[in-house]
Amino acid sequence: MIERRVAVVFLVDPEGRVLMQHRDQRAKVSPNQWAMPGGKIEDGESPEEAARREVQEETGLDAGAIEPYLVRTRPSVTTADGEVEMHVFYGPTDARQEDVVLGEGQAMVFLTPEEALARDLGVTAALLLPGFLRSPQYRALAER
Numbered sequence: 001m002i003e004r005r006v007a008v009v010f011l012v013d014p015e016g017r018v019l020m021q022h023r024d025q026r027a028k029v030s031p032n033q034w035a036m037p038g039g040k041i042e043d044g045e046s047p048e049e050a051a052r053r054e055v056q057e058e059t060g061l062d063a064g065a066i067e068p069y070l071v072r073t074r075p076s077v078t079t080a081d082g083e084v085e086m087h088v089f090y091g092p093t094d095a096r097q098e099d100v101v102l103g104e105g106q107a108m109v110f111l112t113p114e115e116a117l118a119r120d121l122g123v124t125a126a127l128l129l130p131g132f133l134r135s136p137q138y139r140a141l142a143e144r
Helices: 047-059 113-118 123-133 136-142
Strands: 002-012 018-022 038-040 067-075 083-092 107-111
Touching (some): 002 047, 018 123, 038 047, 067 123
Antiparallel strands (some): 002 038
């Protein structure tokens, strides 16, 4: 049973760094862990609309030219038989750290792949980040 649908975004800067959020202690899922910008898809909202809205709310940035990366499910961490449907997007950003306005969480920072993988990743980031960083989509963004 799909418990909820979420949209997350991998934004990659010209140095190949990925924008990551350090979630705060009040987060329902993965408190005090690292995640990509994103959140719940609201009723009547497309996954891409949700992805764009969440990036704007959490970072103050326009998501820009994002593309679908994948859709998959993961087990819920709050309901025994529930699943979370994840809509994952990716895209380039020319934003710099000083352009980011923290709208949610403890921090929102660009991290190198090595820095990102060394963090205490939340459940969604732990499932998605390693594969994304090995993907041709990431390579194309990092080499632009």
